[in-house]
Amino acid sequence: MSRSAAIGLALAGWLMASHPLAAQDVPKEPVSASTTDHAKLKELQRDFASGPELTEACLACHTEADEQVMGSIHYSWDYLHPQTGQRLGKRSVINAFCGSVAGNEPRCTSCHAGYGWTEMSKAPPTRAAAVDCLVCHDRSGQYSKTATGAGHPPLAPVPAGTKTITGAKAKPVDLAKAAQSVGLPRRENCGACHFYGGGGDNVKHGDLSSALVEPGLDVDVHMSPDGQNFACSDCHLSKSHRWPGSRYSVMASDTEGTGLPGERRDVATCQSCHGEAPHPLTLTGIKLNDHTDKLACQTCHIPAFARGGVATKTFWDWSTAGRLDADGKPIVQSEFTQSDGQHLHTYLSTKGSFDWGEEVTPFYAWFDGQVEYANSEHEIDPAGVVEVNRITGDPQDGVSRIWPFKRMRGRQVYDSGLNRLVATHVWGPTSDTAYWTNFDWSRAIQAGMAAAGKEFSGAFGFVDTYMYWPITHMVAPAEDALDCQECHAPNARMAGLTGIFLPGTDPNNLTGMIGKLIVLAALAGVLAHGMVRLIAGRRRKGGAHG
Amino acid sequence: MAKRCVQVYPRFERFWHWAQALLITVLLFSGLGMNGVHTLLSFDAAVRLHTVAALALFALWVFATFWLFTTGTWKQFVPKLEGMVQVARFYAWGIFRGEPHPYRKIYWRKHNPLQAATYFGLKWLIFPAVWLTGFAYLSYNLWAGEVADGTLWITVIANIHLLAAYLVAAFVIVHVYLLTVGHGFLSHVRPMVTGYDTIDLTQEQEAYLRTNEPYRIREIC
Numbered sequence: 001m002s003r004s005a006a007i008g009l010a011l012a013g014w015l016m017a018s019h020p021l022a023a024q025d026v027p028k029e030p031v032s033a034s035t036t037d038h039a040k041l042k043e044l045q046r047d048f049a050s051g052p053e054l055t056e057a058c059l060a061c062h063t064e065a066d067e068q069v070m071g072s073i074h075y076s077w078d079y080l081h082p083q084t085g086q087r088l089g090k091r092s093v094i095n096a097f098c099g100s101v102a103g104n105e106p107r108c109t110s111c112h113a114g115y116g117w118t119e120m121s122k123a124p125p126t127r128a129a130a131v132d133c134l135v136c137h138d139r140s141g142q143y144s145k146t147a148t149g150a151g152h153p154p155l156a157p158v159p160a161g162t163k164t165i166t167g168a169k170a171k172p173v174d175l176a177k178a179a180q181s182v183g184l185p186r187r188e189n190c191g192a193c194h195f196y197g198g199g200g201d202n203v204k205h206g207d208l209s210s211a212l213v214e215p216g217l218d219v220d221v222h223m224s225p226d227g228q229n230f231a232c233s234d235c236h237l238s239k240s241h242r243w244p245g246s247r248y249s250v251m252a253s254d255t256e257g258t259g260l261p262g263e264r265r266d267v268a269t270c271q272s273c274h275g276e277a278p279h280p281l282t283l284t285g286i287k288l289n290d291h292t293d294k295l296a297c298q299t300c301h302i303p304a305f306a307r308g309g310v311a312t313k314t315f316w317d318w319s320t321a322g323r324l325d326a327d328g329k330p331i332v333q334s335e336f337t338q339s340d341g342q343h344l345h346t347y348l349s350t351k352g353s354f355d356w357g358e359e360v361t362p363f364y365a366w367f368d369g370q371v372e373y374a375n376s377e378h379e380i381d382p383a384g385v386v387e388v389n390r391i392t393g394d395p396q397d398g399v400s401r402i403w404p405f406k407r408m409r410g411r412q413v414y415d416s417g418l419n420r421l422v423a424t425h426v427w428g429p430t431s432d433t434a435y436w437t438n439f440d441w442s443r444a445i446q447a448g449m450a451a452a453g454k455e456f457s458g459a460f461g462f463v464d465t466y467m468y469w470p471i472t473h474m475v476a477p478a479e480d481a482l483d484c485q486e487c488h489a490p491n492a493r494m495a496g497l498t499g500i501f502l503p504g505t506d507p508n509n510l511t512g513m514i515g516k517l518i519v520l521a522a523l524a525g526v527l528a529h530g531m532v533r534l535i536a537g538r539r540r541k542g543g544a545h546g
Numbered sequence: 547m548a549k550r551c552v553q554v555y556p557r558f559e560r561f562w563h564w565a566q567a568l569l570i571t572v573l574l575f576s577g578l579g580m581n582g583v584h585t586l587l588s589f590d591a592a593v594r595l596h597t598v599a600a601l602a603l604f605a606l607w608v609f610a611t612f613w614l615f616t617t618g619t620w621k622q623f624v625p626k627l628e629g630m631v632q633v634a635r636f637y638a639w640g641i642f643r644g645e646p647h648p649y650r651k652i653y654w655r656k657h658n659p660l661q662a663a664t665y666f667g668l669k670w671l672i673f674p675a676v677w678l679t680g681f682a683y684l685s686y687n688l689w690a691g692e693v694a695d696g697t698l699w700i701t702v703i704a705n706i707h708l709l710a711a712y713l714v715a716a717f718v719i720v721h722v723y724l725l726t727v728g729h730g731f732l733s734h735v736r737p738m739v740t741g742y743d744t745i746d747l748t749q750e751q752e753a754y755l756r757t758n759e760p761y762r763i764r765e766i767c
Binding site for chain 1: 709
């Protein structure tokens with residue numbers, strides 16, 4: 001090597017080492033590992049008039065993709081629970097938010113992984129081209145779906161006031177650009193729907209919000225670009241367009257752990273990567289490994305949900321909806337201030353009253369992974385708090401673990417004649433039955449139940465509800481996991497949970513009181529004995545001197 | 547019989563006593579912390595401290611038991627009824643009247659009958675209750691799956707452990723108080739530090755010691 005080249009190399013090395021900016025010039029993400037650059041495909045170098053037209057181009061090569069997607073819950077919105085036999089999925093369930101998809105189709109089905117599903121009573125479109133490839137695979141960052149378009153993207157010319165499913169102002173999508181950009185889904189692809197469930201950012205889940213698009217390490221250790229920078233599908237690893245990780249049938253405990261290379265990619269559990277005994281073999285670590293017989297990993301490692309600056313809706317009271325101001329106009333109040341300064345709705349004439357929370361402490365319960373929805377097939381007891389989705393669990397069954405949940409509180413409308421929850425037709429700007437347009441519950445329920453194909457007695461009332469959302473995302477760095485005394489202390493996190501013996505929670509139980517009495521008696525005894533000795537001794541001395 | 551200054555507590559026994567005193571203090575402190583009585587330690591730190599101290603104390607007990615039986619010292623701890631009533635009467639009555647302690651320490655009997663009975667109860671009931679329940683507590687995950695209701699078992703075990711711990715605490719209180727009886731606190735503590743105490747020796751005992759173990763007799767205590 002010549003002398004000048006050596007100096008040049010040394011200089012370059014020095015420059016790179018001392019100037020971090022130089023390193024940033026290198027693209028952070030490596031060039032796609034795919035063997036196809038879709039931008040070079042002639043078939044995609046043309047204008048597309050609609051989403052389905054583009055899908056046809058995709059299917060020309062990916063011949064089986066439509067079959068795979070249509071067979072998945074992302075497309076069918078239908079799930080037959082293997083244990084309870086209950087029909088679940090968005091087509092069937094009634095929740096504590098906007099109630100039901102049935103009756104509100106083009107609004108709710110705007111998040112469907114397809115195009116043009118306008119009636120819940122019918123199966124989703126079966127035409128192959130009705131599958132929406134781009135919502136998951138667009139990497140151009142400019143693909144979106146309109147908020148009320150039954151899944152279609154906004155295309156030029158976009159009518160004024162159109163919004164996307166994330167609530168942003170809709171801009172016309174360049175379908176060719178999107179098509180040429182395709183790749184594996186990133187967090188923002190899945191998040192476009194899953195972060196905005198319930199009609200807004202983090203409204204539903206509590207642990208899935210736009211904060212996860214670029215989360216700090218403290219918000220999500222796996223998804224943070226400063227951490228593992230995981231995409232959703234790094235854990236929810238797809239096989240033929242199906243993903244492990246169900247909220248209807250959760251794998252509450254995983255005692256199999258990791259598999260050999262090539263094995264064990266059918267679950268999205270913590271253990272499938274971290275094994276069953278992930279803590280180091282120290283005194284504390286061994287004890288923490290032992291805790292897995294009672295606790296889900298999430299219980300300690302997600303100390304709070306709705307972290308990262310996006311609040312979640314914690315309470316929704318529909319019974320106060322319908323109030324109008326003096327001029328007969330709908331009322332809007334925004335009295336919750338999010339940590340970023342944004343004001344969130346606390347009252348809307350259309351929806352009633354809300355409450356929100358950030359960094360919310362979870363609700364803890366035994367959970368075997370099974371969920372049963374009340375829907376409109378179970379009779380409810382309106383005197384108590386109705387569980388919209390009842391979670392089951394038994395400390396003794398060997399499967400259940402104590403899980404963290406977002407426990408959503410609600411007050412929602414029900415059929416007071418039949419004692420059942422109801423589907424409601426709330427959205428419908430042009431209908432004369434939609435609640436948000438007409439503020440008439442009776443007609444809104446009538447229309448909702450008709451859309452769901454269910455019976456309605458005509459009488460309605462409001463009932464307090466709970467809805468449970470298992471918390472499993474927003475895993476904090478290990479140092480932020482719960483300290484022992486978050487649970488091992490009086491009136492701490494697990495207070496009220498049965499089926500466990502939790503040291504440190506009740507120092508004044510019967511044994512504790514008896515023990516303290518024994519110690520007090522010993523103290524009192526020696527004190528009294530000592531006093532008598534002292535007095536008797538003085539008297540003897542006094543007598544001698546006297 | 548003559549009063550002599552004799553080494554009654556050999557080095558190991560003194561080490562045993564003071565190490566045990568330290569470990570029991572640590573165990574009571576960390577244990578009460580874990581139980582929620584105080585929050586001076588984090589739960590994690592309390593568990594670690596308690597576990598390490600417990601294992602150390604158990605190791606010490608293994609050595610002490612070996613020592614007690616190989617040296618024959620175990621006989622010191624066998625309770626006898628003889629003299630018990632007099633000693634009890636002394637603590638309840640005579641002590642207030644300035645009477646002398648009825649018990650004379652002799653070479654093979656350094657504990658008075660009440661003391662011996664207390665240590666016997668401690669060694670055969672309370673300490674075994676502590677370490678049996680303690681080991682069961684510590685090894686919970688090794689057996690919980692083998693019993694029908696592990697939660698019930700661990701609840702019972704933990705409560706016995708706690709009750710025994712409070713009894714040990716009561717013992718410590720009375721034990722320390724009794725050091726103030728008689729010739730005073732220091733005269734009771736000193737032998738456990740130096741090993742030497744004034745006791746009655748028979749002529750034969752003295753002759754034996756002077757010939758075979760002369761270091762065990764000092765002229766002044």
